[in-house]
Amino acid sequence: MPMPPALRQLDWLTARPIAHRGLHDAGDGVIENTQSAFARAIAHNYAIECDLQVTADGEAVVFHDETLDRLIQGKGRVADHSAAALKTLAFKAGADRIQTLSELLDQVRGQVPLVIELKSQWNGDETLARRAVAAVASYDGPFCLMSFDPGIVAAVRRLKPDIIRGVVADSFTHEEYDILPEAERARLRELAHLGQTRPDFISYYWRELPFPPVTRFREAGHKVICWTIRSAADGVAALRVSDQITFEGFQA
DSSP states (O other): OOHHHHHTTTTHHSOOOOEESSSBGGGBBBOOHHHHHHHHHHHOOOOEEEEEEOOOSSOEEEEOOOOOOBSSSSBBBGGGHHHHHHHHHOOOSSSOOOHHHHHHHEEEEEEEEOOEEEEEOSSSSHHHHHHHHHHHOOOOEEEEEEESSSHHHHHHHHOOOTOOOEEEEOOOOOOGGGGHHHHHHHHHHHTHHHHHHHHEEEEEEEGOSHHHHHHHHHHOOOOOEEEEOSSHHHHHTTTTTSSSEEOOOOOO
């Protein structure tokens, strides 16, 4: 389904704060990236940010971590389990089970915007991008796809150019990026891929703003959202250098 021109203006992306992994609160048994967290975000009229991982059978499931151990009563990599097998595993708290992207879309039904991050193994595999693009093909609510991996963003652009797409970025100094050559990390850091990915927006780590490539992008008329804001005071500071915040741990 082509993206209506009004949605391409991205006012919907910046109209309201974005609940990071849903409006979760582990203390109340509402776990991140679950149906309960998304229901709470909808009830408070927040946009929803969520994460996708790919399963062994090529399904897109809503889950942040590469492995199950932190949140699930199970072990191993998400990518080593089928979607059906993952649904048999309980979270360590709460009554939710892992959702597929299609199930999330059925839950939200366009009530609030969806900001969907595609996780990457940095290996060139486009399975998750292909499945996500297929899943959203008939969805008529406001949504976008984004990734830290410019290869995934470029794949989304090639597979379905009219899908709103974004680049997630920071200084790429965290140890999880040690798998990448330093030259590649420098390229990511400087957003040197923008000519290839042509994102509609950038989602950037707020404590590293302002940053000249992001400032130039925004001055050219593009939207910049930021992550992850954990207090109202930080939100005020972040909005001086971005158009909207992605938040958790308080009511924005």
